[in-house]
Amino acid sequence: MQIPRSSADAAHPLDGLRAAGPIAEARAQALVMEHYGLSAAIRRLDSERDQNFRLRAPNGCEYVLKIANPDEDRAVTNLQTEALRHVAVRDPLLPIPRIIPTRDGAAELEIGFDDGSMRVVRLLTFLAGTPMHQAPPSAALRGDVGRCAARLAVALRDFVHPGANHKLLWDIQHAAELRPLLDAVPPAQRVLVERVLDHFVADAVPVLVQLPKQPLHNDLNPHNIVVDADSQTRVCGIIDFGDMTATARINDLAIAAAYQATDSDEPLAPALDLIAAYHAVSPLEPRERAILFDLIATRMVMTIVISNIRAARYPENSGYILRNNKQASARLAWIATLTRTQATQQIERACQGE
Structure with missing residues (x-):
């Protein structure tokens, strides 16, 4: 398109x-x-x-x-x-x-x-190591990502800067503003994308605006996480703060978790390792846990929509722009097989150590 x-x-x-x-x-x-x-x-x-x-x-x-x-x-x-x-x-x-x-x-x-x-x-x-998307997946690695993500959010909690409140399209809190741009999404995906945005607006937004807000990394995807080349289970780098903005604290976790969901019959299971580890360092409020699944799905939708738009505009850089698109589409289809109740129950059990 x-x-x-x-x-x-x-x-x-x-x-x-x-x-x-x-x-x-x-x-x-x-x-x-x-x-x-x-x-x-x-x-x-x-x-x-x-x-x-x-x-x-x-x-x-x-x-x-x-x-x-x-x-x-x-x-x-x-x-x-x-x-x-x-x-x-x-x-x-x-x-x-x-x-x-x-x-x-x-x-x-x-x-x-x-x-x-x-x-x-x-x-x-320069932080040397293996980019996470090239490292072998493991529960130990996902747990360390969760702990590092929580530590980063805690370290930024008292950070104040006049540029922190700039408006960024990649900020989950603005996801509903993507609606006029959904023509960029292939027709086969559009119904699911619209359904996720409907849930985001109805179920997440009223809670999201009440949650703790602070400056965050806002792009903890596997291309921005470097893994120790020897152990393959330890994070040795968090890079690229280019999408940083002030937003609801839970959004950083939702972004990191969105990239750990999988295209399998237990799509949320790997992300739960990360969520549980994050919660152990920086406990989530009940209302944060209640909308986390909506935010994870919304991040996947944002990846699909925004990357399609930008790849069409800048075809010379489309390979880089679309690097996460295919996986986001597959993962979104699988997590859509879960109901909100099922997903929230899984998140609650993970945070309780079950």
Whole structure:
């Protein structure tokens, strides 16, 4: 389906940032030398919005150079930077990237490029390991993801920043605003997608607006979780804070759990390992548990709808944009075989350690 950019933008102004013009590797390499005093081999990383590069210094240390999309609000970029700095103080053992200061001690730079754009530049430590989507699945690994997700939410609980309340389409609390865009969904899926959104509006939204709210990572999918290559059961990195926003606390868990559901006759079972581990670190309120299943299903719907829209607009980057779409569709079909009562009972039992 081809969606004209102008009409789609008018239909929903909250769509993500357009891909920015590429920055040459040689330019990025020179920038790192000039401002960080770092001589390093460099290669480009995949990204939907920003320009990211992986660096390797002669001593073996590795870094990620992040050059923000020029259209991104400076307060939003700084939100991510300051969140990383805040978490590093609140929970020093949590495996997140660390901000590397410039020679002058700055956490961020604003640099002009040849295309006339001004872009925020940051250098972070690179967290080596196996991306979770490539690691063998296990209850032990899912449990560690749950614990790390809870620790991250706890560490961010007292974080305050003026950019935290920006509106983001990927925020579950705005899922109902996807309705005008459902033409992007293949017809075979549309009935189920609409049904999930109906339940979200009727059952989740009235509760969601009353729940504790705070800044959150907001994208704990397996591409943003790095696993220890030796044990294969321990999280050694939580990366990409680019979708960070302030939203209901339960949404972070719903997102992480949505990617652990499976296309089997027990579709929620793997996600329960993660949910139980999260609850053990940061106990969920009864009303949070009551709508968690709705939020998990809603996240799957969001992945399907938004990725289809963006892939149609930016076909040159469709492989990256659609990387989670096929699995989300399969998992949504399977969890739709559960009633809300069945799913909520399973979640309650998991939180009680049964």
